[in-house]
Amino acid sequence: MLLLTMGMNLVFKEWTRSSNRLDESLDKVLVLLQIDRALSAAFPHSYRDSKENKKYIFFEGEADKIAWISTISPDRTPGVTAWQLLPSDKSGLEIKIVSAVANDPTERLKQQQSTTIPLAGYKVSFEYLYVDEKFKEDTKWLKKWSAKKLQALPHAVRVYLDNGEDSLEIVSVIFAHQHPRFRPIKP
Numbered sequence: 001m002l003l004l005t006m007g008m009n010l011v012f013k014e015w016t017r018s019s020n021r022l023d024e025s026l027d028k029v030l031v032l033l034q035i036d037r038a039l040s041a042a043f044p045h046s047y048r049d050s051k052e053n054k055k056y057i058f059f060e061g062e063a064d065k066i067a068w069i070s071t072i073s074p075d076r077t078p079g080v081t082a083w084q085l086l087p088s089d090k091s092g093l094e095i096k097i098v099s100a101v102a103n104d105p106t107e108r109l110k111q112q113q114s115t116t117i118p119l120a121g122y123k124v125s126f127e128y129l130y131v132d133e134k135f136k137e138d139t140k141w142l143k144k145w146s147a148k149k150l151q152a153l154p155h156a157v158r159v160y161l162d163n164g165e166d167s168l169e170i171v172s173v174i175f176a177h178q179h180p181r182f183r184p185i186k187p
Contacts, residue, residue: 032161039070041072044069045100047103057179065086080100081100083096084097122162128141158171
């Protein structure tokens with residue numbers, strides 16, 4: 001009876017450990033799917049800069065952080081939202097989401113408290129796909145993207161996550177990469 005109890009205890013502990021690993025994996029996958037959906041639904045949101053009295057498109061991407069407007073909101077409320085992903089002090093990724101209104105959401109994103117995504121140990125990097133509409137073979141992945149300068153969104157965003165042992169890659173195609181009133185500028 002003692003051997004049976006010890007055996008059942010070992011099986012139960014292993015089952016709990018496996019279940020916890022599965023829960024962590026599912027959390028990561030769900031977060032990555034939500035980010036992929038939000039990037040795919042990126043929208044060329046225009047705003048007026050009151051200092052310069054010019055209109056710009058909001059999308060700022062660097063190698064380690066990104067900010068954009070999406071038609072997808074995490075809580076499924078209607079309207080567009082501003083998203084920002086940036087590196088976490090605890091290693092991993094932090095996310096900020098605010099409602100997007102007619103102006104530049106940069107200040108509201110700075111003031112918003114961030115949420116840490118359960119990707120501890122992963123280093124995150126971003127790349128942005130440029131496709132020249134006239135010369136399709138002039139396609140390249142860039143480390144930075146400023147819609148304020150380029151007047152368009154990238155055609156795709158590649159999110160690369162690496163923790164030394166594991167690596168993950170997401171490529172999100174952005175279908176609405178061009179605003180009808182702005183002419184893109186070549187980088």
